[in-house]
Amino acid sequence: MSELRFDDVSVRFGSRRRAMTAVDRVSLTVPDGAVVGLVGESGSGKSTLARAAVGLTPLSGGRILLDGKPLRHRSGPRPVQMVFQDPYSSLDPRMTIGESIAEAVPRGTGSAERRREVARLLELVELDPARAGAHPGQLSGGQRQRVALARALAARPAVVIADEITSALDVSIQGTVLNLVRRLQRELGTSMLFISHNLAVVRYVASEIAVMYLGRIVEHGPAEQVLTDPQHPYTRDLLAAVPDSAHARPGATAAADPTPAAVAAAEPADPHAPPPGCRYHPRCPVGPLVHPEREVCRTTEPTVDHRHATACHFAPAREPLAGRTG
Numbered sequence: 375m376s377e378l379r380f381d382d383v384s385v386r387f388g389s390r391r392r393a394m395t396a397v398d399r400v401s402l403t404v405p406d407g408a409v410v411g412l413v414g415e416s417g418s419g420k421s422t423l424a425r426a427a428v429g430l431t432p433l434s435g436g437r438i439l440l441d442g443k444p445l446r447h448r449s450g451p452r453p454v455q456m457v458f459q460d461p462y463s464s465l466d467p468r469m470t471i472g473e474s475i476a477e478a479v480p481r482g483t484g485s486a487e488r489r490r491e492v493a494r495l496l497e498l499v500e501l502d503p504a505r506a507g508a509h510p511g512q513l514s515g516g517q518r519q520r521v522a523l524a525r526a527l528a529a530r531p532a533v534v535i536a537d538e539i540t541s542a543l544d545v546s547i548q549g550t551v552l553n554l555v556r557r558l559q560r561e562l563g564t565s566m567l568f569i570s571h572n573l574a575v576v577r578y579v580a581s582e583i584a585v586m587y588l589g590r591i592v593e594h595g596p597a598e599q600v601l602t603d604p605q606h607p608y609t610r611d612l613l614a615a616v617p618d619s620a621h622a623r624p625g626a627t628a629a630a631d632p633t634p635a636a637v638a639a640a641e642p643a644d645p646h647a648p649p650p651g652c653r654y655h656p657r658c659p660v661g662p663l664v665h666p667e668r669e670v671c672r673t674t675e676p677t678v679d680h681r682h683a684t685a686c687h688f689a690p691a692r693e694p695l696a697g698r699t700g
């Protein structure tokens with residue numbers, strides 16, 4: 375069992391006078407063997423949450439648990455491994471890719487066994503083991519990302535966090551890397567938190583989707599439900615931005631409700647001064663900008679409390695969720 379759980383996690387940056395809460399009381403579980411997709415626009419706090427899970431950013435509040443036990447960031451192979459957008463940040467350009475992967479293989483492995491393990495991992499990520507002597511600079515971006523995945527897997531992690539791992543790649547290469555992630559996940563059953571600002575990418579690999587906005591999770595549920603029956607207006611806006619998403623939201627109110635002018639003219643949110651009440655209300659097409667009587671959105675923060683959960687006072691399925699809770 376390898377379940378990663380963020381329990382009421384907060385991360386604050388800056389001094390008292392200019393403090394900002396990048397992650398605000400986030401609770402999110404990556405169940406054993408599942409891929410949870412985490413989406414949200416730039417600055418919503420996705421990377422900060424990921425970095426907290428691998429010990430790169432200290433928590434200001436809450437806990438991160440692996441299989442129910444607090445994560446400790448000791449030396450040696452870490453149970454949570456992260457793959458970044460830019461593989462140059464995790465691969466030393468002076469080392470061969472074989473050396474980079476071998477370095478991540480747990481200690482106590484003999485050199486012959488280590489070499490075999492490197493060859494096995496290269497094959498696993500569909501690279502020719504004969505290329506173990508190549509340097510990162512001799513590989514394409516997609517190949518480097520395969521090496522970064524092999525290196526993360528070398529540590530035999532309980533959980534892998536992939537942070538925008540296809541964002542820097544050509545569109546034609548993105549699909550092959552996503553296919554690889556899908557295959558690896560199916561074969562190895564590794565639990566995964568898969569982060570992207572792009573819902574089109576996340577929907578390809580994730581079994582569950584969580585949507586983040588200004589440091590908070592605003593919707594979370596089974597991927598299919600979130601995609602076909604999005605509850606939060608922000609999720610609907612994200613979906614509307616996906617070119618071929620028309621089929622993904624039949625009946626969604628956003629389809630029948632073109633962006634009102636007041637919403638289109640709204641200022642983007644300032645993470646240093648998140649609005650009171652629902653954080654999305656200054657941009658929301660179902661909020662007080664368009665429906666002035668919906669004062670509750672300005673004053674009271676909605677909470678997430680169901681299996682397919684959304685933090686919106688006026689979500690279409692807010693009431694009839696009884697049958698699918700738990």
Ligand SMILES: Nc1ncnc2c1ncn2[C@@H]1O[C@H](COP(=O)(O)OP(=O)(O)OP(=O)(O)O)[C@@H](O)[C@H]1O
Binds near residue numbers: 418422
């Ligand atoms: N070390 C830091 N010091 C101060 N502020 C930070 C730091 N790291 C992140 N932030 C701020 O925290 C907020 C969340 O950033 P984060 O990188 O987690 O968002 P994100 O959703 O991953 O976006 P992106 O995809 O652009 O990385 C942003 O407003 C960012 O400016």
